[in-house]
Amino acid sequence: xxxxxWRRPPWQLAGVERTFLGINLGALALCSIxxxxxxxxxxxxxxxxxxxxxVTFSWPAVVMWRRGRSEEAQRAAWWSxxxxxxxxxxxxxxxxxxxxxxxxxxxxxxxxxxxxxSYGALVNGVFRLTQSRLGRINVSARLDGAxxxxxxxxxxxxxxxxxxxxSASHLDGVVVDVVYPIADLVLLVLLVxxxxxxxxxxxxxxxxxLLGVGFWVLGDVVYLHQVVxxxxxxGTLLDLTWPLGTFLMGxxxxxxxxxxxxxxxDGREFYDVSVVPVAAGLLSIVVIVIYFxxxxxxxxxxxxxxxxxxxxxxxxxxxLDEERHLVASVSRDARTDPLTSLLNRRGFFEYAQxxxxxxxxxxxxLDGFKDVNDTLGHQAGDELLRVMARRLEARSGTGVLARLxxxxxxxxxxxxxxDEFETRAHRLRDVVSNPFALDAATVRVGASAGxxxxxATSDGMGELLRRADVAMYHAKRFxxxxxxxxxxxxxxxxxxxxxxxxxERALTEGEIIAHYQPTYNVAHRAIEGVEALARWSHPELGxxxxxxxxxxxxxxxxxxxxxxxILRRALDDVSALGRPDLSVSVNISGFDLLDEGFADLVLxxxxxxxxxxxxxxxxxxxxxxxxxxARGADVIRRLREVGVRWAIDDYGVGYSSLSQLLQLQIDExxxxxxxxxxxxGDTRAQTIVQSAxxxxxxxxxxxxxxxxxxxDVLKLLGQWGVDIIQGYYIARPMPPxxxxxxxxxxxxxSRDLGEK
Numbered sequence: 001x002x003x004x005x006w007r008r009p010p011w012q013l014a015g016v017e018r019t020f021l022g023i024n025l026g027a028l029a030l031c032s033i034x035x036x037x038x039x040x041x042x043x044x045x046x047x048x049x050x051x052x053x054x055v056t057f058s059w060p061a062v063v064m065w066r067r068g069r070s071e072e073a074q075r076a077a078w079w080s081x082x083x084x085x086x087x088x089x090x091x092x093x094x095x096x097x098x099x100x101x102x103x104x105x106x107x108x109x110x111x112x113x114x115x116x117x118s119y120g121a122l123v124n125g126v127f128r129l130t131q132s133r134l135g136r137i138n139v140s141a142r143l144d145g146a147x148x149x150x151x152x153x154x155x156x157x158x159x160x161x162x163x164x165x166x167s168a169s170h171l172d173g174v175v176v177d178v179v180y181p182i183a184d185l186v187l188l189v190l191l192v193x194x195x196x197x198x199x200x201x202x203x204x205x206x207x208x209x210l211l212g213v214g215f216w217v218l219g220d221v222v223y224l225h226q227v228v229x230x231x232x233x234x235g236t237l238l239d240l241t242w243p244l245g246t247f248l249m250g251x252x253x254x255x256x257x258x259x260x261x262x263x264x265x266d267g268r269e270f271y272d273v274s275v276v277p278v279a280a281g282l283l284s285i286v287v288i289v290i291y292f293x294x295x296x297x298x299x300x301x302x303x304x305x306x307x308x309x310x311x312x313x314x315x316x317x318x319x320l321d322e323e324r325h326l327v328a329s330v331s332r333d334a335r336t337d338p339l340t341s342l343l344n345r346r347g348f349f350e351y352a353q354x355x356x357x358x359x360x361x362x363x364x365x366l367d368g369f370k371d372v373n374d375t376l377g378h379q380a381g382d383e384l385l386r387v388m389a390r391r392l393e394a395r396s397g398t399g400v401l402a403r404l405x406x407x408x409x410x411x412x413x414x415x416x417x418x419d420e421f422e423t424r425a426h427r428l429r430d431v432v433s434n435p436f437a438l439d440a441a442t443v444r445v446g447a448s449a450g451x452x453x454x455x456a457t458s459d460g461m462g463e464l465l466r467r468a469d470v471a472m473y474h475a476k477r478f479x480x481x482x483x484x485x486x487x488x489x490x491x492x493x494x495x496x497x498x499x500x501x502x503x504e505r506a507l508t509e510g511e512i513i514a515h516y517q518p519t520y521n522v523a524h525r526a527i528e529g530v531e532a533l534a535r536w537s538h539p540e541l542g543x544x545x546x547x548x549x550x551x552x553x554x555x556x557x558x559x560x561x562x563x564x565x566i567l568r569r570a571l572d573d574v575s576a577l578g579r580p581d582l583s584v585s586v587n588i589s590g591f592d593l594l595d596e597g598f599a600d601l602v603l604x605x606x607x608x609x610x611x612x613x614x615x616x617x618x619x620x621x622x623x624x625x626x627x628x629x630a631r632g633a634d635v636i637r638r639l640r641e642v643g644v645r646w647a648i649d650d651y652g653v654g655y656s657s658l659s660q661l662l663q664l665q666i667d668e669x670x671x672x673x674x675x676x677x678x679x680x681g682d683t684r685a686q687t688i689v690q691s692a693x694x695x696x697x698x699x700x701x702x703x704x705x706x707x708x709x710x711x712d713v714l715k716l717l718g719q720w721g722v723d724i725i726q727g728y729y730i731a732r733p734m735p736p737x738x739x740x741x742x743x744x745x746x747x748x749x750s751r752d753l754g755e756k
Contacts, residue, residue: 056243058089060250067253074129078253081125085246087118092242119183126190126209143318147311149189151280154287154304156185156221181220187213208252215245281312337403339382340389348402352412352461360399360415360453362425363468364392365476366407366432367446376441383438384445391431397424410465415453418484425449425482448476452485478547479621479650479672499538500552507558507565511537514569515733518742519585519704520725522718527743529583531619531726532570533733534562550589559589564601571609571616573736579743585617585647590624593631599638606642613643619670621649633664640665647704651692669696673707673727680712693720 061082068078091114191210219241226238284305291301335347343351352359366388373381385407392409393401399413411428415421432447450472452464467485475483506512516530536544553559567586574584592598606613618639625632625648636646647668671692675685689705696703705717708727717725731742 057092057246058086060246060253061085061089063250064253077125077128079125080121080128081249081253084118084121084125085249087114087121088246091115091118115180119180119187123183123186123190126187130190143311143315146189147284147308147315148280149185150304150308150311151284151287152189153182153185154284154301154308156181157304158287158290158301181217181224184213184217184220188217204255205252208248208255212245212248212252215241215248219245278312281308284308284312340386340403342389342393342409343400343402345402345404348400348404348410348412349461351400352464355412355414358415358453358455359464360411360413360418360421360451361464361468362411362421362428363404363450363452363465363472364409364411364428364432364447365449365472367448367476369407369445372443372445376438376443380438380441380443384436384443387436387438388432391434392428395427395431410468412461418451418453421453422451422482422484425451429481447481448472449482450475450485451482474547474551477551479674481674499544499549500556502538503549503553503556503558504561506536506538507561511539512562512565512569513537513735514566514573515735516570516573516584516739517726517733518731518739520730522722522725527582527730528724529585529615529617530574530739531585532566532573532587534566534587554589554591559591560595563588563592564605567602567605568609571605571611573739574615575609575611576736577740577743580612580615582743583615583617583645585619587619587649590620593620593624593635599635602639602644603642606644613639614645617645617647617668619647619649622651625664629664636665640667650706666701668702668704668724670704670706670726676705676707676713676717676727677709679716680710686716689717690720693722697721 064078064082064085068075068082071078091111094111094114188210191206191213219238222238222241287301287305288309291305335343335350337344352361369381369384372384385403388409389401389403392411396411397413399411402410402412404410411424413421413424426449429447429449432445435442435444450468450470452467452471454464454467471483471485475481513535514532515535516532518527519529519531520526521528534546534550536549538544550559550562553562563586570584570586574582588598595601602616602618605611606616620632640646645667646665647670648666649670650672651669669692671689675689675692679685679689693703702723703721704724704726705722706726708714708717708725708729710729714725714729734742
């Protein structure tokens, strides 16, 4: 069983330091033996004994010098202390042979000047040491040290110095000697004040330094008393106090703590550890009471004690001020996001709820942020969020911007008009589209924004934020960038709940119909096919677009029946036109790819209607396909084997990579209308569209451009080699009864048909 006494100590000594301290300890032992022999036998001080005494004094300076070499942050401190020890040793060696200079009121030796230099170097070193270990020590800690020093000084003057000076027959001989214990007290006060941030619990190094300085104080006070009384003789045990103190300082320079250092307290917590200055203040009050109770005391005692009391009052005021700042800081921290320094959710809610009148909320969610985290690491993700916060803050305008968590940001602001506030939301989203130069790489992410407007006091801030969240997901789902909240797009609103409940009935009663938007072959200058678009002919709400019920169909597990219904309806309507050259495109959901029987279902419907599979194109969004890549590849392969064509819809707003595209046997890329609508005046959109066309053609894919609304856009796309055009410039979506009429007319004469 291991004895606890032999366990690893909580401090460590390097091998070289152990050697140096061993030499120093040996010299201290020889010095002690010599002093003891001189004291017990009353022998004269020999030269060898004086030499050992000087070596014992100066050797710790070597340890301090080595410590300074090994620690750059504390180098100036330890080297300054080493200089102080060497100077002290030199002054001690010169003391015996020094002559006395008799100045007015003072008797001074040349060695005293060197002593003064040594104390200056030691004070400088201790001051630098406390600074380097704890950083800039708080004003409170310095005040604590000053209070302690003044109080102890007042007590020391009253108990020691006044009686000593009062009994001296000639003050000029002892005035200089009084300086040394006072200088020792300064060193002691500096070391004590450095302990305040650590609750006055010294580590091994500081403890050894404190003990060493304490032996100096003891030696200098007793020495002063003996000098005044005429009883000092060299070679007594008193002479061991100084080399022993110096040795302990060398130990302080050698030992290093193994213990985990406590985090230093900052100024906001100092009022919890003020027992030392309070005790020192009480001590100064006791000294003042004794002072006025007695007679013939000098004003020095009163000045020191009163100075300590003044500092105690200042310290109390500072503690109250620090506590006030602490409360303010805690309150601020509780409302601030530590990563971006924006408001957090709590601060955001408190601001919004304090507003009166209409208030608007923009909720922004980054698209592709997870990819940055997964690829470049969380450090790069954090850097992206910080840069994003600065950009959004610069463009946010009035109101407050907050990070709600993760990659979600929110703006709350008083709002005048919905259109103006929606424009602000677009500006904020545009900020995200610019590249971000991070340390690891330059990245580009997207964003979706949701807008809601209401009264924070009546609607509740939580409800406004929820509505913005609904609008944001609506924008994300339909790739709109920014979407304004409407109750009919909210799956939890009463209207949406009623729509969801009536969806199954609508399918069985034929309320779900298909409208068709023609597609134009640029090379052949003719209508090539149509895209089937789901519509709900609601008996009360009128004709509803897909954004009103597709999401609801997915949420209530009706997307499968809806897809089957539209597919059958589209094949029936196109077959009825009697145009075997006319193709049809049908949109499917990512949930359809998860249906193991989907491919068989499509083949069954084609067979039922004897519809040529080569005339059918199935469209799926880029994002939905990537999320179901493994399952999607199998469904695509099976249907392509019979001639069904596949198109990636809304290309450019999802997150597929080239490697993912190469894994899929697709036939078309449909460039999202967000890149096409303002193509003429947007050079960045032109670059993206040209690159997509070139990429698709190199992969032997056809390119469909959606959202063409002007002849200028049509000409530009034709010059770049786009294959198929779709948009209002060709025709709006129309019911099947108008489609036959449209196909019998030239394109320019038929543009006004269809939905308005």
